[in-house]
Amino acid sequence: MLFQNYGLFWHADRITWGSPGKGNQGKLLGRQRVKEDPIDFRYQRGVYALYDENFKILYVGQAGYGNKRLYDRLDNHMTDHLGERWQRFSWFGIDPVVGKAGKRYVEERDPSAPPVDAVLNHLEAILIAAAEPPLNRQGGKFGEAEQFFQSWEEDDEDEVLEAIGTLSKRLDEIERRLKRQ
Template sequence: MGELTWHEAIQHVLAENGEPMHYQDITDRIIDLDLRSNYGATPRRTVNSHLSMAIKRDPATSPYEKVSKATFALRTLPSPSTSLEQPSSRLSIDGEVDSGVEDTDLEEVGLIQAFGMYWQRDAVHWRNNPPILGRQQIGAETVDFSKQLGVYLLHDGREVTYVGRSIDRPMGQRLYEHTKDRLQARWNRFSWFGLLRVTEDGQLLETQATLSIELVAVTLEAVLIEGLEPRQNRRRGDGFNATEYLQAEDPEIQRRQTHQLLDSLKSKL
C-alpha cells in the first residue's frame, strides 16, 4: 500500500471499522496497517489534531463528526477502497498538521503533559545529562526527555524509594545525580511526570496552563494513583489524559555491548 496522507489514512481506518473510534485506536490501526512511512514523535496528537481541525474549520462539510469525547466517525462510510482511491472532495485540509491548531481544540490534557512508568535504569547510558529516550508507541519517532521538567519517582522493584522534582535542573541531570549519591544502590527503575508537552518533531515546549484548585488536585491525585498504584483505585485520576511514553534503550548501550563482545572474541584468538 502506498504512502497515504494523514487524512487518507484516517478515513481508511474509519471506513474499514464502520463505527466510531477513539482517536488513539485510529492511530494504532494506522500504524498496524503501515499506512504511512513517517509518524512523527506524537502520532496520536497528530491524528487528534487533524480530526479536530477538520471539524472546527467547516463542521457542515467535514468528512468527520465527533460523537463523544475523543471519539470520531465518518459522516458517510464508504468502503476502504473507495476511501483510498477517491479521497473526499470535501476535504479541505490535507498533509501535515496546521501549526495554528490550539491546545484548546484538542482533548483537555491537564497539567501533566506526558509520563513514563517503571523505566529501567539499565536502559540508560548514564553520564552527565544523559539522553532519556522514549516513544509514544512502536513506529513513532524517539523523543529525548532529558530536558523534561516535573516530578519523578525512584523504584526498587515495585517499591517507591524516593520522590523528587526536576525544576531547577532537568530530569536527565537529576536522575544522573542519583546514580552517584546516597541513593545509587537503592533504585533500578524510575517513573516520571512531565510538565512540558511534546511537539510532532519531538521537541519539549512549555504550555500555557491556567492553574486552578481543581486542576492541582486532579494532578496530585493522578500522580499518586499512577505512582503508588493503590489496590483500591481501579482507574486513573479524573481528567488525567497525559500521554504515556514507552522507554527506548539508548543505542550507545548496544554499541558498547557489541564492542565488548568483539574485544572478548579478539582476546581469545
C-alpha cells in the same frame, strides 16, 4: 493542564548515561508507538519517583528547579546515597512535546494555572500511578496528558521481530508437545 506527559516504571539501566565532555550528555528516550522516532526527555521538568526492584517507592523528587532537569536529577541519584538502591523510576512532566513526526521534542514553557479540579485530578493521578495503592479501583485522571514508553538506543525493529519469531517458535513447540499428551 498541569502535567503534559508522563512515563511509568522506566528502567534505570536503559538510560543512556553520558560522560564528561561536550556532546556526551546522555539520553532519556521515550516514544508512544514502536515505529515512531524517540523523543529525548532529558530536559523535562516535573516530579519523579524512584523505586527498588520490588517497585517500592524509595524517593520522590522534583526536576526543573534551577538548571537541574529530569536527566540531571536521575544522574545525581546514581552517585548519591540512593545509587545502588533504585532500579526504576516514573516521571510526570509539565513541558509539552511539540513538533511533527520525526522532529518531536520537549519544549520548555511556563505552565498556566489550571483550574482547581484539574490540579486535584492530576495530583491524584500521580499518586495512584506512582504508588499503585491496592484499594484504588480506578486509575487516575490525567486528562489529555500523554503517556510515553521508555525507548533506548538498543531498540531495533529487527531485534524486536527476531524476539517475536523466537517466541512464536517456542509457542509452536509447546503446542506440539501438548497435542502429544
